[in-house]
Amino acid sequence: MTTASAETVVRPARARTAAATATVRRGQGFQHGGWFVAPFLLLFALFVIWPLLRGLWLSFTDANISGDAAHFVGLDNYREALDDPLMWEALGHSAWFTLLVVPCITVLALLLAMLAHHIERGKWLWRLCFFLPFLLPSTVAANLWQWLFNPGTGMVNHVLGLETAWLTDKSYAMLAVVVCTLWWTVGFSFLLYLAALQGIPAHLYEAAKLDGAGAWHRMLHITLPMLRSITGLVVALQILASLQVFDQAVVMQDFGPGPEESTRTFVQYTLEQGFTSYRVGYASAISIIFFVLIAAVALARMWLLRNREEGGR
Amino acid sequence: MTTAAQVRKDPRRPWTPSQIVLTLLATAVSAVFLAPLLWALFTSLKSETEAVEVPTHWLPEDWTGQAWKALFETGNITNWFVNSLVVSVCVTTIVLVVSALAGYGFARTEFRGKALLMGVVMAGLMVSPAVLGVPLFTTVQQMGMVDTYWGMILPQCAPAAMVLILYKFFQGVPRELEEAAFIDGAGRWRVFFTIIVPLSRPSLAAVGIFTFISSWNNFLWPYMVTNNPDLMTMPNGIATVMNSYGIQWAQLMAGGLMAGLPLIVVFVFFQRQIVAGVAHTGLAGQ
Numbered sequence: 281m282t283t284a285s286a287e288t289v290v291r292p293a294r295a296r297t298a299a300a301t302a303t304v305r306r307g308q309g310f311q312h313g314g315w316f317v318a319p320f321l322l323l324f325a326l327f328v329i330w331p332l333l334r335g336l337w338l339s340f341t342d343a344n345i346s347g348d349a350a351h352f353v354g355l356d357n358y359r360e361a362l363d364d365p366l367m368w369e370a371l372g373h374s375a376w377f378t379l380l381v382v383p384c385i386t387v388l389a390l391l392l393a394m395l396a397h398h399i400e401r402g403k404w405l406w407r408l409c410f411f412l413p414f415l416l417p418s419t420v421a422a423n424l425w426q427w428l429f430n431p432g433t434g435m436v437n438h439v440l441g442l443e444t445a446w447l448t449d450k451s452y453a454m455l456a457v458v459v460c461t462l463w464w465t466v467g468f469s470f471l472l473y474l475a476a477l478q479g480i481p482a483h484l485y486e487a488a489k490l491d492g493a494g495a496w497h498r499m500l501h502i503t504l505p506m507l508r509s510i511t512g513l514v515v516a517l518q519i520l521a522s523l524q525v526f527d528q529a530v531v532m533q534d535f536g537p538g539p540e541e542s543t544r545t546f547v548q549y550t551l552e553q554g555f556t557s558y559r560v561g562y563a564s565a566i567s568i569i570f571f572v573l574i575a576a577v578a579l580a581r582m583w584l585l586r587n588r589e590e591g592g593r
Numbered sequence: 594m595t596t597a598a599q600v601r602k603d604p605r606r607p608w609t610p611s612q613i614v615l616t617l618l619a620t621a622v623s624a625v626f627l628a629p630l631l632w633a634l635f636t637s638l639k640s641e642t643e644a645v646e647v648p649t650h651w652l653p654e655d656w657t658g659q660a661w662k663a664l665f666e667t668g669n670i671t672n673w674f675v676n677s678l679v680v681s682v683c684v685t686t687i688v689l690v691v692s693a694l695a696g697y698g699f700a701r702t703e704f705r706g707k708a709l710l711m712g713v714v715m716a717g718l719m720v721s722p723a724v725l726g727v728p729l730f731t732t733v734q735q736m737g738m739v740d741t742y743w744g745m746i747l748p749q750c751a752p753a754a755m756v757l758i759l760y761k762f763f764q765g766v767p768r769e770l771e772e773a774a775f776i777d778g779a780g781r782w783r784v785f786f787t788i789i790v791p792l793s794r795p796s797l798a799a800v801g802i803f804t805f806i807s808s809w810n811n812f813l814w815p816y817m818v819t820n821n822p823d824l825m826t827m828p829n830g831i832a833t834v835m836n837s838y839g840i841q842w843a844q845l846m847a848g849g850l851m852a853g854l855p856l857i858v859v860f861v862f863f864q865r866q867i868v869a870g871v872a873h874t875g876l877a878g879q
Contacts, residue, residue, distance in 0.1 A: 314698075315698075320695035321695070323687075323747065324713075328717050328725075328753075329717075330732060332720055335727070343731075345731075395618060395619050401612070402616075406623060407864060409626050411860065411864075412860075414806075416810070417810040417828030418810060419829070420848075423831070424849060427632075427845075428632065433644070433646070433647055438648060463629065474871075475871040476872075524721060527812045535833075535836075550727060555817070567724060567726070571725070574719050578718065
C-alpha cells in the first residue's frame with residue numbers, strides 16, 4: 281500500500297498528536313469509554329454472565345422448571361451425572377458427529393473455494409450455488425434431507441438404487457445427519473476460504489512463476505502455507521459449532537432420540553432433562569460440565585496458537 | 594492494492610483446456626448442491642398424494658399450486674413470516690449499534706477495568722444458548738419474557754464474536770485520523786459518528802448481514818422461549834407446527850422454500866459485499 285508516503289505526511293503532526301492523546305486520556309477518556317461499552321455489557325451481563333452464574337448455582341440444587349423452592353444438594357447432581365450412562369452416550373454422539381463433520385467440511389470447503397477461485401467465468405454463479413444451502417434455516421435443511429432420505433419415497437435411494445433405511449437404522453441415522461450438515465453448512469467455511477484466497481498477494485505467484493515453479497508447487501509452497509491461519513479458524517469454529525449440534529438431529533428424527541437413541545446429542549439430552557423431565561438443577565449441572573469441556577477445547581486452541589507463534593513463525 | 598493486481602482480465606478470453614475442465618467440474622458439483630432444492634421445489638408442485646408415490650419421480654405429473662395455496666390458507670405462515678422479520682430486524686439493529694459502540698470503546702478508549710472486561714467478553718465466546726439453554730430460559734422466565742418478542746430478541750443481542758470482529762477492525766483504523774479531529778475540537782462521540790462509522794461501513798455490513806442470517810435462521814432459542822403458535826418464527830413454526838399434524842410433504846417443502854427465500858434474495862443482490870466484508874472484517878485474515 282502507500283505506507284511510505286503516509287508516514288512522511290504524518291510525521292510533522294506527531295507533536296500535536298502527543299498533546300491530543302494526553303487530553304483524551306486525562307479528560308474525557310474514562311466516562312466516554314465506559315459509555316461506549318455500557319450497552320453491550322448490560323445485555324452481556326443479563327443474558328450471558330447472569331445465566332451462567334445462575335446455572336452454576338442451580339446445578340447445586342434440585343430446582344424444577346416451575347420455580348418451586350429449590351434445596352441445596354451439594355455435588356449430588358454432578359455425582360449423578362458422572363454415573364449417568366445416557367449423558368456419556370449423548371456426549372459420545374456429539375463427539376462422534378464432530379469427528380466426522382470437521383475434517384470433511386474443512387477439506388470440502390477448501391476444494392470448493394479453490395475451484396471457485398480459479399474459474400474465470402461465472403464466479404458469482406458458483407459462489408451462489410455453494411453458499412445457497414447455508415441460507416436455509418437448519419430446520420428446513422433437516423426436513424428436506426429427512427424427505428430425501430425417506431426409504432420409499434425419497435430421492436437418495438432412488439438415485440443410488442439402494443433400499444437403505446437411512447433414518448430408522450441405527451448404523452445410518454447419524455450418517456444421514458452428517459450428510460445433511462455437510463451440504464447445509466459447508467458454504468460458510470467455503471466463503472472464509474474464498475476470501476482468504478483472494479487476499480493472497482498476486483506478486484507471490486508471479487515471483488514463483490518466474491522461478492519456474494509449476495502449478496502444483498505453487499499450491500504446495502504458497503497457497504497452503506498462506507491458508508494456515510484461516511484453516512485454524514475454520515477448524516476451531518467448526519469444532520465449537522459441531523459439538524453443539526442439535527437442530528438437524530432432532531428435526532430429522534421428528535424430535536425423538538433416533539433409532540435406538542443413536543442420534544441423541546448432548547444439547548438434546550440437556551434440554552430433555554430441563555424441559556421434559558423438569559429437572560432444572562440436573563440439566564444445569566450437565567450444562568456446566570459441557571461448558572467446561574467447550575472451554576477446554578477453546579483454551580487448548582489458544583494455547584496451541586500461542587505456542588506456534590512463539591515457535592518461530 | 595498494488596498495480597500488478599489491477600491488470601484487467603479480458604472478459605472474452607478464449608477457453609483454455611484447464612478452464613473447460615474446471616467449469617465442467619464446477620457444473621457437476623453445483624448440480625449436486627442444487628439437486629435437493631430442485632427436489633423440494635418439484636415436490637411442492639405435486640399433489641400430496643403424488644408426493645408420496647412409490648417409486649418416486651422428479652417432475653410432477655400434474656403440476657399444481659395446491660400445496661402453496663394450502664400453505665397460505667390453513668397455516669399461520671404469514672404470522673411466522675412477520676414474526677421472523679420483526680425479530681431479525683430488531684436483533685440486527687441492536688447488535689450493530691451495541692457491538693459497534695463496544696468494539697470502538699474497547700479498541701480506542703481508556704477506562705478503568707478495560708482489560709478485565711475485555712477478558713470477560715472473550716470468555717463469553719464459549720457461552721452459547723445451546724450450552725446455557727436451561728438457565729437462560731429460567732432467567733428469561735423470571736423476567737416475565739417467555740412468549741414475548743423481547744424474550745426472543747434480547748438474548749440474541751449480546752454476541753461477543755461481533756464485538757471482537759469490530760474491535761479488530763477499529764484497531765486497524767489509523768489513529769492520526771481521529772487525532773486530527775480531536776485537535777479541531779471534536780469530541781469522542783462526534784469522531785465516532787462522523788469518522789469511524791463511515792469508514793467501517795463494509796465491516797458493519799458484514800456483521801449486519803451475518804447477524805441477520807443467523808437470527809432469521811435461529812431455531813433453538815425461539816423454540817425454547819415460545820409456545821404460542823402465533824408468536825413463532827418461520828423455522829420454528831415449520832419444524833414444530835407443520836410437523837405435528839402428520840407431515841404433508843408438499844406443503845412442508847413449500848413452507849421451507851418460503852422460509853429460505855428472503856435470505857436467498859438478499860444474498861443474490863449483496864454477494865459481492867458479503868465476500869468483501871468477510872475479507873475486510875479480518876474474519877478470514879486473522
